[in-house]
Amino acid sequence: MNPLANELNDVLEGTVVSRLLSRLGRQMYFPKGIVSQSAEAGLRAKRLNATIGMAVEHGQPMVLSAVAGQVPGLDARELASYAPTAGLPELRMLWQKQLLKKNPSLNGVPISLPIVVPGLTNGVFHATELFVEEGTIVIIPDLFWGNYRLIMEVRRGATIVTFPFFNDQGAFNHQGFAQVLTEQSRTCKKLVVCLNFPNNPSGYSPSITEAGNIRDALVNCANQGTDILVINDDAYFGLFFESDTCKESMFALLANAHERITALKIDGATKEDFVWGFRLGFMTFGSKGLSETHYEAVQKKVMGSIRGCVSSSSGLAQQVLLKAYKNPAYDAEKQLKFKELERRYHKVCEIIGQANAKGYQSFLRPLPFNSGYFMTFECVGLNAETLRLELLDREIGTISIGDRYLRIAYSSLDHDRLEELYQEVYTAAGNLLASST
Numbered sequence: 001m002n003p004l005a006n007e008l009n010d011v012l013e014g015t016v017v018s019r020l021l022s023r024l025g026r027q028m029y030f031p032k033g034i035v036s037q038s039a040e041a042g043l044r045a046k047r048l049n050a051t052i053g054m055a056v057e058h059g060q061p062m063v064l065s066a067v068a069g070q071v072p073g074l075d076a077r078e079l080a081s082y083a084p085t086a087g088l089p090e091l092r093m094l095w096q097k098q099l100l101k102k103n104p105s106l107n108g109v110p111i112s113l114p115i116v117v118p119g120l121t122n123g124v125f126h127a128t129e130l131f132v133e134e135g136t137i138v139i140i141p142d143l144f145w146g147n148y149r150l151i152m153e154v155r156r157g158a159t160i161v162t163f164p165f166f167n168d169q170g171a172f173n174h175q176g177f178a179q180v181l182t183e184q185s186r187t188c189k190k191l192v193v194c195l196n197f198p199n200n201p202s203g204y205s206p207s208i209t210e211a212g213n214i215r216d217a218l219v220n221c222a223n224q225g226t227d228i229l230v231i232n233d234d235a236y237f238g239l240f241f242e243s244d245t246c247k248e249s250m251f252a253l254l255a256n257a258h259e260r261i262t263a264l265k266i267d268g269a270t271k272e273d274f275v276w277g278f279r280l281g282f283m284t285f286g287s288k289g290l291s292e293t294h295y296e297a298v299q300k301k302v303m304g305s306i307r308g309c310v311s312s313s314s315g316l317a318q319q320v321l322l323k324a325y326k327n328p329a330y331d332a333e334k335q336l337k338f339k340e341l342e343r344r345y346h347k348v349c350e351i352i353g354q355a356n357a358k359g360y361q362s363f364l365r366p367l368p369f370n371s372g373y374f375m376t377f378e379c380v381g382l383n384a385e386t387l388r389l390e391l392l393d394r395e396i397g398t399i400s401i402g403d404r405y406l407r408i409a410y411s412s413l414d415h416d417r418l419e420e421l422y423q424e425v426y427t428a429a430g431n432l433l434a435s436s437t
């Protein structure tokens with residue numbers, strides 16, 4: 001074990017994080033190499049700084065005007081410099097400030113400073129590197145973003161255990177969740193849980209009561225002596241369209257819930273700020289009883305994982321976002337985009353309500369949805385993949401998930417095309433059904 005890893009492990013000794021770390025997580029450290037020495041020189045080498053692997057002239061990075069001309073709002077340093085491994089400090093602080101504003105329950109709760117990663121996918125990747133290994137049980141509701149399988153199961157050998165997402169009342173199946181936690185904790189004193197609200201693919205987020213039930217199930221399990229890492233994938237955070245939906249992240253309910261629970265919020269600008277290709281996400285930890293020193297040690301582990309993988313996130317994207325967050329028009333513009341997506345949501349509800357009234361839910365049963373980008377049909381008596389191909393023949397793109405589910409990203413179509421889209425989906429499904437009987 002590298003002495004730097006040992007140092008971090010010593011700091012974390014006795015905490016839930018220490019017990020949750022994978023073997024790789026225990027070995028991870030942030031080297032006192034180029035990045036660390038350059039950062040030190042940045043503070044102290046005011047005369048001549050010959051540390052970082054960049055080309056500099058007259059104190060500014062060498063930039064081609066063919067490149068700089070594309071982004072006139074940024075100077076050469078902002079445009080082309082490497083960002084620090086954990087991200088631009090000012091951006092991290094602003095994201096934390098926004099996080100507290102969006103999740104008032106977090107006020108007064110010690111949480112880590114968000115760490116910048118190149119997209120939420122990469123955040124899930126680092127969390128998995130540090131906390132998941134061969135045989136680690138990862139509990140996920142059965143409707144989930146397929147990439148978790150690649151990252152957790154294929155790359156790291158996790159055992160994914162699912163439970164039905166919805167109960168008979170069309171609400172989050174907290175009884176099923178509690179049951180699977182109890183069952184798994186009988187043989188396993190370390191569990192990883194992955195929650196994603198608003199959910200991809202269903203488009204569902206829990207109500208305030210349901211969110212409380214989810215927290216209670218986790219706290220009960222922790223009370224039995226199980227250590228739990230809860231990964232909160234908040235990719236679509238903020239797109240809540242109904243009044244009774246919990247408007248805070250589950251992270252806010254879990255960050256100070258129990259000494260045996262570590263909550264990790266993975267969120268980012270990707271969907272929240274409509275910059276999908278920027279590749280900017282954040283990882284924030286919250287765990288009852290952890291001090292700032294503990295959080296710094298965890299951060300060093302994540303930084304080691306970043307350094308050994310992508311080295312750092314896009315500096316250009318971070319600088320653009322930083323300026324956007326400081327722009328007085330930012331909040332109002334974002335609210336306008338939210339309103340447009342909300343309008344589409346209500347339109348889809350109206351269309352589906354009318355279709356259900358005609359009995360169409362007998363073959364296309366909409367799963368409960370109230371948030372995010374998507375809604376999903378459960379196909380009854382027809383195959384979802386066959387339906388997807390039939391729709392493709394009509395030049396319409398949707399996503400099939402196995403044979404049973406068809407996901408529709410209504411966020412990706414203008415309001416005035418939604419009627420046409422759903423009409424085609426219902427017609428194609430009706431035809432397939434008729435031809436099969």
Ligand SMILES: Cc1ncc(COP(=O)(O)O)c(C=O)c1O
Binds near residue numbers: 122
């Ligand atoms: C649930 C969920 N998490 C994460 C991501 C990926 O986010 P990013 O593009 O920032 O990697 C997506 C994107 O589709 C998603 O649906």
